[in-house]
Amino acid sequence: MFASDSSPFPLVGLKPVSNTQNQWVALAFQPVTGAAPSALLSLLSDADAQVLASLDCIIPLTDPLQLELSHLDGLATGRIVLSIPAAACDDEAALKRCAALSDAGCRLLVEGEAGIHASRAGVRGLNVDCGAALPSALAMLTFPGPHLARNAAAAARVEECRKAGFTWFSGAPAEPSADEPGDDGTSRKRLLALLGLLARDADSRELEALLKQDPALSYHLLKLVNSAAFAPASPIHNFGQAINVLGRRQLQRWLQLLLYARREVDGPPNALLPLAALRAAQMEALSKLQGGDRDAQDMAFLVGVFSLLDVLLAMPMTEIVAALNLDLDVVRALVERAGPLGAMLRLVEQHEPDAGALSEVGIDNETYWRSLLQAYQWALQVSRNV
CATH class of the missing domain: 3.20.20.450 (EAL domain)
Known part of the structure; x- marks a missing residue:
């Protein structure tokens, strides 16, 4: 279309x-x-x-x-x-x-x-x-x-x-302050390390060992697997069970989004979290509508969710991608907004899309609207569970 x-x-x-x-x-x-x-x-x-x-x-x-x-x-x-x-x-x-x-x-x-x-x-x-x-x-x-x-x-x-x-x-969310109380940057470093372990299919015991080092991350993960979205038969209290319930693909996605989670357990949610979830979900929906397979959809999701990391971490995107083992197409999309994934990202970044941007991605007005509804549905669910 x-x-x-x-x-x-x-x-x-x-x-x-x-x-x-x-x-x-x-x-x-x-x-x-x-x-x-x-x-x-x-x-x-x-x-x-x-x-x-x-x-x-x-x-x-x-x-x-x-x-x-x-x-x-x-x-x-x-x-x-x-x-x-x-x-x-x-x-x-x-x-x-x-x-x-x-x-x-x-x-x-x-x-x-x-x-x-x-x-x-x-x-x-x-x-x-x-x-x-x-x-x-x-x-x-x-x-x-x-x-x-x-x-x-x-x-x-x-x-x-x-x-x-x-x-x-x-409007655009205000950039987070790097010296905000309660945030020394270590939680996000551990999250990035966890994502690296998942990318190389590390053993579950390695994942658990890193999770145990971060109380805030542990809280968010256990809160997620015990939420209504998963409705476990009995409460889940250990990380091995949490990993099994989520599955590695879902765990990877939620860890990507937890980068944007609130810095303090009782603090207000990060304004970037639902926006990152929205971009990721719409990127995935557009990839699926274009006939992309599961790997292509995962790659599109990753581009969307990582597209705000430079704002979140107050770092150049080039430095961020250098620390991660990402596919070249993902890197080009994040750094240059280039290639098919870059064109898709430029579209989802627009709150007022133009017909030229839709044509470049290969969809019509109605398909864009449907993908937007799907994305908002998921972003709303995420913002309530993370």
Whole structure:
């Protein structure tokens, strides 16, 4: 299947929205081809989209008059958040339509600052690009929230937004601090060592010996195998059993993701974890859709999950891959975004994919959407179990 500009299926990306605890609470729809709001809402009625049922869906609504109440029929309106431009609040007809949509159960955000009259339309919060400036305190207090801050990239900027009253955040996660308390880097070094042992098919006793050296890693692994995802008949307390329950292939994948796990047992989850899981799962799904065998799918998964290691470890990717025994195609994808795996990685890194990127990978708009849903389903499961 190949991407086509004439495809009636809207080309839509999804951007995760997190709360102050780095947990995903919503998804912002990113239409690429100017799809009508009704077309975006129709995606939510798809049975496959039920995997997103635990998250709110933020739909851009440039012109409120484009959306009829009938477009909401059969949808869970309590999950729908409509984002309107501030200029729409200056039009009386648009305000009335917004009020009707609010009465139907939808929540509304306004992009930028709007006057008190916007509250008559049911607007509950602000949707602001905080990369340049923050809104006034009066604007924040006018609406009950939640307020969404976009593009607050630096950790200091995120903190400013939190103090200003923002509780939702969208954009690239702030880079972790290397000197954060409780992290001396040894856990991740052991994880990389474990991955090296798995790559050379080392004996289980070697794996157990290394696992026993790291209490935090031990905790995460035993928590995983005793979770509802595996539902063991009786609690698992030793690493030999854990390895047998998971199997080496699954153990390798979870160790890759544990690189991104929270640094402290009771600390907030790492914002990079669900994003790495998302990329890995979508890479695997795309490889499978292209007819890739199990080894090809594993390689695609590895590229996706390792694609954020340079951010996580604050190291050049060249140094990271030099320490691992990786296939040349994986190295080229991670370092240069080159080759078929590199093209696939460039696609999954985009929250607003373009038709050219889809064509290069060899899929159409609908296939991209299906792979995205599969990826979010797995990423949500991972973020709750790791």
